[in-house]
Amino acid sequence: MADTWEAIEQDLEEVFGYRDDERPQERAHSYIKQRQVMRGFNDTALQVAATDMCRRAYEAGRAEALAGMPEIQGVAADLTEASGKLLNLALELRGTGGAR
Numbered sequence: 828m829a830d831t832w833e834a835i836e837q838d839l840e841e842v843f844g845y846r847d848d849e850r851p852q853e854r855a856h857s858y859i860k861q862r863q864v865m866r867g868f869n870d871t872a873l874q875v876a877a878t879d880m881c882r883r884a885y886e887a888g889r890a891e892a893l894a895g896m897p898e899i900q901g902v903a904a905d906l907t908e909a910s911g912k913l914l915n916l917a918l919e920l921r922g923t924g925g926a927r
Contacts, residue, residue: 830883842876 842854855872858864864879866872 830887832884832887835880835883835887839880842873842880 855876858876866875
C-alpha cells in the first residue's frame, strides 16, 4: 500500500516533534525498527529516519503524479523494462553476466 502525505507527516511529527518524554534519537530508533529500514555502518538514526521519510514522500508524490496522468503510466512501465534490459546488457558487456 502506498504512503499518504498524512501518514508521512504523522511520522515526521512523531520522530522530530518536540516532546519531553523521549529524545528524537530514541524516537528515530523506534521508527527505524518499526519500518524495518536498513542502516549503513556510519549512519545515524536521525539521518536514516529523515532519508527514509524523504524517499517515502518522493514515492507518494510520484504515485500521485502518475495517477493523474494515465498516458504516462504506460511510458513509465516501458522505461522501467528498457532500463532493466540496458542494465543486463551492461552487465554482459562487463563480463559479469546479466540476470535473465
